[in-house]
Amino acid sequence: MEKRKNKINDAPLTWKIPAYVIMIAFTIITIFPIIWLLYSSFKPHAEILASPLSLPSKPTISNYVNAWEIGNMGISIFNSIFYTSIATVCTLILAMAAAFGLTKFPYKSNGFFYGAFTGGLLITVHAVIVPLFLMESRIGIIDTRIGVILPYIAFDLPMSVLIAYSYVKSIPDALIEASLIDGANYFQIFFKIIFPCSKPVAATMVILSFLRHWNEFMFVFILTTGNDKRSLPVALNNFAGRLNVEYGMQFAALVISIIPMIIFYLIFHQQLIKGFGEGALKE
Known part of the structure; x- marks a missing residue:
């Protein structure tokens, strides 16, 4: 295991940079939908249709209250x-x-x-x-x-x-x-x-x-x-x-x-x- 770690650490920089870029891009692609879902849940329905990707201008918890009851x-x-x-x-x-x-x-x-x-x-x-x-x-x-x-x-x-x-x-x-x-x-x-x-x-x-x-x-x-x-x-x-x-x-x-x-x-x-x-x- 230690030898394998040493080989990874000794890998050329030209291989490390693309690998880290790919991993970071994959992480962003994976996490962003969850973050978008979270902050969009605090937006009114009309605001979601008008600006789907923007942050909520006036956050509200009414969506959670209505979702829980209805x-x-x-x-x-x-x-x-x-x-x-x-x-x-x-x-x-x-x-x-x-x-x-x-x-x-x-x-x-x-x-x-x-x-x-x-x-x-x-x-x-x-x-x-x-x-x-x-x-x-x-x-x-x-x-x-x-x-x-x-x-x-x-x-x-x-x-x-x-x-x-x-x-x-x-x-x-x-x-x-x-x-x-x-x-x-x-x-x-x-x-x-x-x-x-x-x-x-x-x-x-x-x-x-x-x-x-x-x-x-x-x-x-x-x-x-x-x-x-x-x-x-x-x-x-x-x-x-x-x-x-x-x-x-x-x-x-x-x-x-x-x-x-x-x-x-x-x-x-x-x-x-x-x-x-x-x-x-x-x-």
């Missing part, structure tokens, strides 16, 4: 947190359990089930949304929170299992055998050995699942009808009409929706990088 942002935030938290925890436990079973139990059917999880990556939401809607209508869970959470878990499991599979497989079998000799059962082995040894990949799975579930739109939009079951991405859609778009309120609602994501990333970005380095890419 868009039912309070219940939408609660639903997003509820859906995301429950689905993420369930996906983590089920994916780790599946990886544990597929890698540490020598059944002939392991290859079939691993292939089934891999094949699940090829199934898109749009391909099954109509049968899923009909099935949930038949069993009576349409327009319920459980009717949203179950598809979240089902569609997130294939990727999570694939991420956990190689890491759990690398855990020495000697640890499990020693635990069995000491009298531990498989539930104790799973929660006291597999989980603690898999913290890096577990952190990666939690973060990726959280991001996918928080931004999901289709399931909530199709499988729920009442505003009391809608999540933030669907609530944001209410601010865009066919003939008129209230840009001020829409920008305020977008700021409200991305603040939790930014906070979440600032807290867990180190775990995400570490998880990718030590977990998801481990062979």
Whole structure:
């Protein structure tokens, strides 16, 4: 690692300058839309149309007040947190359990089930949304929170299992055998050995699942009808009409929706990088 750093530091100046210029330009292109969205959320609708890029002449928080009341942002935030938290925890436990079973139990059917999880990556939401809607209508869970959470878990499991599979497989079998000799059962082995040894990949799975579930739109939009079951991405859609778009309120609602994501990333970005380095890419 030190040799690599020395090579980078010893690189010719003619290579460093273009590299820094490209990185600075990429940073500006990435950050400017967020800054523009933030200060535009304090501008009235008419001012946004008249001068989209200018700073607000008379900043106002009325957009946030109206967005919170008209868009039912309070219940939408609660639903997003509820859906995301429950689905993420369930996906983590089920994916780790599946990886544990597929890698540490020598059944002939392991290859079939691993292939089934891999094949699940090829199934898109749009391909099954109509049968899923009909099935949930038949069993009576349409327009319920459980009717949203179950598809979240089902569609997130294939990727999570694939991420956990190689890491759990690398855990020495000697640890499990020693635990069995000491009298531990498989539930104790799973929660006291597999989980603690898999913290890096577990952190990666939690973060990726959280991001996918928080931004999901289709399931909530199709499988729920009442505003009391809608999540933030669907609530944001209410601010865009066919003939008129209230840009001020829409920008305020977008700021409200991305603040939790930014906070979440600032807290867990180190775990995400570490998880990718030590977990998801481990062979």
